Amino acid sequence: MPDNSPTSSVLAHGVDRVAAEYHMFLAIDPDHYDGDVADITNGLVGASADGVFVTTGVQMGPVSCEVSVRAEAPPDPTPEEMREWDEIVDVSFTSATGNLVVDAVDSETPVLPNLCGRGPGTYRVRVHARGRDSHAKDILDLGIEDVPEHYRLITWPSPVSPDTVHQTRDQFGQELRALS
Numbered sequence: 001m002p003d004n005s006p007t008s009s010v011l012a013h014g015v016d017r018v019a020a021e022y023h024m025f026l027a028i029d030p031d032h033y034d035g036d037v038a039d040i041t042n043g044l045v046g047a048s049a050d051g052v053f054v055t056t057g058v059q060m061g062p063v064s065c066e067v068s069v070r071a072e073a074p075p076d077p078t079p080e081e082m083r084e085w086d087e088i089v090d091v092s093f094t095s096a097t098g099n100l101v102v103d104a105v106d107s108e109t110p111v112l113p114n115l116c117g118r119g120p121g122t123y124r125v126r127v128h129a130r131g132r133d134s135h136a137k138d139i140l141d142l143g144i145e146d147v148p149e150h151y152r153l154i155t156w157p158s159p160v161s162p163d164t165v166h167q168t169r170d171q172f173g174q175e176l177r178a179l180s
Contacts, residue, residue: 010068010070024056031099055173056151067113073158074126086133087168089126095122122158132172
């Protein structure tokens with residue numbers, strides 16, 4: 001049975017500010033991205049052959065992003081996590097190169113770990129989001145601790161499986177799901 005303590009099987013971890021552009025940030029292989037964007041029917045995250053796409057409430061500006069790369073699946077979200085985060089969704093992705101990094105559409109790449117902790121293969125990513133309904137204004141000069149939108153991405157090797165929606169409760173996500 002896997003050890004599901006918060007720090008078990010963590011291969012890499014990092015936190016940085018990411019530039020959201022066009023209401024999203026990406027996790028892609030920058031050397032192999034051809035511009036395709038995934039369908040995001042769950043209102044938060046989608047995956048395609050090109051990578052993982054996370055929607056943001058802010059159209060353009062910084063968001064805080066935490067990445068945790070694991071060797072094994074994390075436990076299901078705790079009641080505390082369910083209170084802390086507005087949206088939590090797991091999706092599968094495949095990386096042919098084993099190089100998938102959080103990136104912005106047209107901005108500087110943040111310093112965060114490679115999401116593919118075990119090289120090429122199939123993975124799951126659990127995306128947590130909070131603050132997407134803040135519709136923050138004038139956020140370009142805020143420090144990472146002041147940014148109203150926060151994201152946590154946890155990845156682990158896993159066979160491809162359907163999306164798992166743990167929680168959806170923000171208005172921005174509801175609006176996106178209504179468009180699907």
